[in-house]
Amino acid sequence: MLSFNTAVGSRYSAAVLTLPLVLIHSNEVLNKAGLKTIRETIDMINKLTLSICAVLIGTSSYAQAKQPEFAIHHCKAAEINAQHYRNFPDALLEAQKRQESIAAVKQARQDNRYKSADGSSYVDMLAISDSPTYVIPVVFHVYGTVHNGDTVNDAVILDALHKTNEDFQGQTADFADIDPEFDGVKDSLNVEFRLASIDPDGNPTSGIIYHPQSSGAGNYSSSDVKNDHWDNYKYMNVYIQNDLYADGVTNNSGVAWYPDSGMSDEGLARVTYNGAYLGTNTDENFRSVLTHEFGHFLDLIHTFEGGCKRGAVKRCGKTGDKSCDTPQQNSWQMNPGDGGILNCLGETINWQNFMAYSDQYANYTQDQVDRMVNGLNSSARQTLWSASNLAATGTAD
Numbered sequence: 522m523l524s525f526n527t528a529v530g531s532r533y534s535a536a537v538l539t540l541p542l543v544l545i546h547s548n549e550v551l552n553k554a555g556l557k558t559i560r561e562t563i564d565m566i567n568k569l570t571l572s573i574c575a576v577l578i579g580t581s582s583y584a585q586a587k588q589p590e591f592a593i594h595h596c597k598a599a600e601i602n603a604q605h606y607r608n609f610p611d612a613l614l615e616a617q618k619r620q621e622s623i624a625a626v627k628q629a630r631q632d633n634r635y636k637s638a639d640g641s642s643y644v645d646m647l648a649i650s651d652s653p654t655y656v657i658p659v660v661f662h663v664y665g666t667v668h669n670g671d672t673v674n675d676a677v678i679l680d681a682l683h684k685t686n687e688d689f690q691g692q693t694a695d696f697a698d699i700d701p702e703f704d705g706v707k708d709s710l711n712v713e714f715r716l717a718s719i720d721p722d723g724n725p726t727s728g729i730i731y732h733p734q735s736s737g738a739g740n741y742s743s744s745d746v747k748n749d750h751w752d753n754y755k756y757m758n759v760y761i762q763n764d765l766y767a768d769g770v771t772n773n774s775g776v777a778w779y780p781d782s783g784m785s786d787e788g789l790a791r792v793t794y795n796g797a798y799l800g801t802n803t804d805e806n807f808r809s810v811l812t813h814e815f816g817h818f819l820d821l822i823h824t825f826e827g828g829c830k831r832g833a834v835k836r837c838g839k840t841g842d843k844s845c846d847t848p849q850q851n852s853w854q855m856n857p858g859d860g861g862i863l864n865c866l867g868e869t870i871n872w873q874n875f876m877a878y879s880d881q882y883a884n885y886t887q888d889q890v891d892r893m894v895n896g897l898n899s900s901a902r903q904t905l906w907s908a909s910n911l912a913a914t915g916t917a918d
């Protein structure tokens with residue numbers, strides 16, 4: 522989960538705090554102009570202008586409030602999942618058991634094969650094609666259609682989902698152009714998140730359900746989540762709200778929990794995401810934060826979890842992000858522009874990883890893909906992509 526400075530409680534914070542985000546990503550756009558369309562660049566400039574106007578409009582009332590902090594990323598994923606395990610010991614046991622099964626997935630990698638959706642055949646792990654190994658039926662629950670001035674509609678969601686599928690499948694320009702240190706480590710997951718076309722009652726659906734404006738779907742026991750969910754064993758539920766924690770802050774980008782059958786039993790499994798950062802509502806890099814959240818949903822941990830410790834090297838499969846091919850990070854703030862990408866051991870970090878906070882999201886790694894495959898085979902996720910469920914949700918090819 523990422524967010525932008527939740528510390529400032531002013532009702533003007535959303536407008537004011539948009540400024541550092543847009544400034545930083547405007548630089549990113551200019552630096553990588555070759556990868557951007559003119560339209561995107563103009564959109565960014567327009568957004569920058571709007572943000573400056575918003576700041577100016579809010580200035581007089583904001584004068585008494587705290588100045589915004591410029592730490593653009595602050596994530597609670599580690600905290601919320603740790604809290605979840607404290608609250609529910611069974612969930613912790615389930616996670617520990619899931620961890621133990623990763624070895625079998627790695628063995629399957631050595632065979633260069635994974636089990637296919639119907640359980641009867643095997644496919645090459647690295648295949649990236651229009652025939653995904655895993656299809657996940659998705660339903661979007663959208664609360665209000667204007668988030669921080671941006672419109673949330675079917676087109677925006679379809680575009681956002683398409684880009685996330687490209688990210689997972691390694692079909693982006695940045696994936697092809699990864700830092701050379703990670704050329705042999707980068708990996709893709711041949712998964713497609715596909716909008717459901719049959720609802721739980723067996724009726725046709727677009728897979729996008731609109732509700733009145735609401736907030737708080739990032740809170741564990743959100744009534745919106747509970748009341749509006751579709752069977753968590755059949756659908757991946759994505760909740761689009763603007764104020765994720767019902768605290769008046771509208772620039773938190775997203776939050777997600779790792780697989781847990783207890784949450785699925787309760788109808789609480791989910792990704793919650795801010796419509797202002799969906800697809801073309803944000804810039805070309807930041808939209809991949811949706812990919813980051815989907816990574817959490819498939820059991821991925823932040824690459825900076827636990828910081829950098831020399832003693833953790835030999836226990837890389839059990840500490841930090843529990844992936845050995847993602848070098849430890851000193852902190853979350855390790856983009857090239859942050860002053861360096863060497864960790865405490867002098868290793869180059871994979872700063873372009875989707876599970877970092879990256880200025881140039883580009884890749885997952887082999888160990889992360891193993892971890893996601895393992896997550897897909899967990900009790901909380903494996904029914905989603907079963908052949909019978911794809912037929913039931915209208916997501917089969």
Ligand SMILES: [Zn+2]
Binds near residue numbers: 522823
């Ligand atoms: Zn996160």
